[in-house]
Structure formats: C-alpha cells, structure tokens
Amino acid sequence: xxxxxxxxxxxxxxxxxxxxxxxxxxxxxxxxxxxxxxxxxxxxxxxxxxxxxxxxxxxxxxxxxxxxxxxxxxxxxxxxxxxxxxxxxxxxxxxxxxxxxxxxxxxxxxxxxxxxxxxxxxxxxxxxxxxxxxxxxxxxxxxxxxxxxxxxxxxxxxxx
Numbered sequence: 001x002x003x004x005x006x007x008x009x010x011x012x013x014x015x016x017x018x019x020x021x022x023x024x025x026x027x028x029x030x031x032x033x034x035x036x037x038x039x040x041x042x043x044x045x046x047x048x049x050x051x052x053x054x055x056x057x058x059x060x061x062x063x064x065x066x067x068x069x070x071x072x073x074x075x076x077x078x079x080x081x082x083x084x085x086x087x088x089x090x091x092x093x094x095x096x097x098x099x100x101x102x103x104x105x106x107x108x109x110x111x112x113x114x115x116x117x118x119x120x121x122x123x124x125x126x127x128x129x130x131x132x133x134x135x136x137x138x139x140x141x142x143x144x145x146x147x148x149x150x151x152x153x154x155x156x157x158x159x160x
Contacts, residue, residue, distance in 0.1 A: 011037035072121035
C-alpha cells in the first residue's frame, strides 16, 4: 500500500466500483478512491496529496448499515434504485470520476495487526431541530435535575 495518510478530511475521486462479498459473507459496495486534496483539522485551507495511490471504501450492506451506505452513495450522486446497479453501473449508478469529500480514520484490526484505513463519505449533519416537550415531561426533568440546578452554584454577587 502507499504511504500512510493523516486521519482527516480528503477530497477524492472515485476511480472504480464493484459489489463483492466480505469474508463473513456480507455483500458490500467497494469503491476505489484517489485522494487529491487534504484539509487539516481546524483549517479551511487545503493541500495537494502527492503519490497517495488508490484507497478503498467498503460499504457493507447489513440491516444495520444499509441506510448509512445508501446515504453516503446518494451524497456521491448515486441515483440507482437497487444495490446491484453499482455492479452494472446502470440506472444512474456509475460513480466513477465522481469527486467529493471523504473522512479518513483508522480502526484497530481484530487480529492484532496494524490499524487499517476506514473511509467514509463526508455527509453534512442534519439539524434535528427542537422537539415539543409536554408539561408532564417538564415536571419529570425538574424532578431529575432540580437539585443540581437549584443547588449552590458558587456564584456570589461580589463576583460581578
């Protein structure tokens, strides 16, 4: 494999795609990606990524993860109606040459080997917005946290 990259946010191009089964028998979307730019944490400046080679994204299709994989693929522009469209590259499922932001982290291997790269498509967080609270829920909150909020804060008027 190419040089180890810093964890963080990368602008990448998809160079190939396929469907395959994992060692455990789960189907997964596999995308080959090429990192082009790196955005260091806490910065909005980017720097070119040199000689990073091709990296790999694995989107495992289990009941638990399928919604996450679907959202990530849609963020990249996937318009197919079913996962098999990834394999055939038909019906709006051809993601090759698509560019977008990705997040790289490292995950410990289960066999005690070196940590491995884990790539995720950067998807903006959706605001949950305020939720309505009933009077009885407010009373429960007051009962749970009333002592903490009503206790001595340590603040004295002379602190002003």
